[in-house]
Amino acid sequence: MESNAVLLESKSSPINLLNEMHQLRLLGHLCDVTVSVEYQGVRAEFVAHKAVLAATSKFFKEVFLNEKGMDGPRTNVFLNEVQVADFASFLEFVYTAKVEVEEDRVQRMLEIAEKLKCLDLSETCFQLKKQMLESVLLELQNFSESQNSEEESATQPSILLESKAAAVAEADRAGCPLDPPDSPGGRPSNGMSPEMPATKSKEKM
Numbered sequence: 001m002e003s004n005a006v007l008l009e010s011k012s013s014p015i016n017l018l019n020e021m022h023q024l025r026l027l028g029h030l031c032d033v034t035v036s037v038e039y040q041g042v043r044a045e046f047v048a049h050k051a052v053l054a055a056t057s058k059f060f061k062e063v064f065l066n067e068k069g070m071d072g073p074r075t076n077v078f079l080n081e082v083q084v085a086d087f088a089s090f091l092e093f094v095y096t097a098k099v100e101v102e103e104d105r106v107q108r109m110l111e112i113a114e115k116l117k118c119l120d121l122s123e124t125c126f127q128l129k130k131q132m133l134e135s136v137l138l139e140l141q142n143f144s145e146s147q148n149s150e151e152e153s154a155t156q157p158s159i160l161l162e163s164k165a166a167a168v169a170e171a172d173r174a175g176c177p178l179d180p181p182d183s184p185g186g187r188p189s190n191g192m193s194p195e196m197p198a199t200k201s202k203e204k205m
Contacts (some may be wrong), residue, residue, distance in 0.1 A: 021052055022095040033064075033075045037082045044084040046091055050075065056094040058117035086112050093121055103132065 024030055031047035053060035063077060079087065086108050093099040097120070101109055106128055113121035 018096055021049065022092075025049065025052075025091070025095060031074065033077060035077045035079060035087070037079045037084055037087045039081060039083045042084055044087075046087065047074070048091060052094060056118055056120065058119075060116065082112060082115070083108070090116065090118070090121065093124075094118065106132070 025048055028047055031049055033048050033050050033053065035046045035048060035053075037044055037046070050060070050064050054064050055061075060077070064075070067075060086105070089099045089101055089105075089109060090112055099109075106125055110122060110125035110129070113119075113125060
C-alpha cells in the first residue's frame with residue numbers, strides 16, 4: 001500500500017543559504033569572479049560567486065554564459081561608470097536581500113539595478129520611492145489642512161460681526177424703528193402722521 005506524499009519545506013533555509021554565501025564572500029572563500037568597478041578615477045575590486053550574481057542579475061548571467069574560457073582561477077569583469085559605494089550596496093543586497101542606503105542614493109541604486117538587470121532591486125527601489133513620495137504628499141496635505149484651520153479660526157470673529165451687522169440691516173428693512181418711541185423721532189410732528197415722510201421719500205425715489 002502506497003503512503004501519501006508529504007511536503008518537507010524549510011522556511012529558514014533560503015535565509016540561511018544567503019547568510020552562508022554572504023559569509024563566504026566576505027571571507028573570500030570559493031569566490032570565482034572578480035568585479036572591477038571604476039568611476040571618475042576611483043577604482044575598487046570585489047570578489048563574488050558567479051552563481052549568486054548570475055541568479056540575481058541578468059547582466060552577469062549573460063556575461064558568464066557567453067564567456068569562452070576562464071582567465072585563470074577567476075573570471076574578471078570590468079564595469080565602468082559605476083560608483084564603488086553603489087556596487088558595494090548592490091552586492092550586499094543580492095547576498096542578503098536588504099541594504100541600507102541614504103535617501104538621495106535610492107535613485108542611483110535604481111539606475112544600477114537597471115544597468116545590471118536586477119529585477120528584485122529594481123522593484124525594491126520602486127516601492128521605496130513610492131512610499132517616500134506618499135509620505136511627502138501626506139506631509140503637504142497635513143500642512144495645508146493645518147493652515148486652513150488656522151485661517152478659519154482667525155476669520156470666525158469677523159464672520160460673527162458681519163452676521164450681526166446683517167441682522168441689524170434686516171431689521172431695518174423689516175420696518176423696525178431705530179429710535180425708541182419716546183425720542184423726538186418717534187413722535188408725530190405738526191399733526192402729521194408718521195407715515196407721511198416715508199410716503200414723500202418714496203415719491204422722490
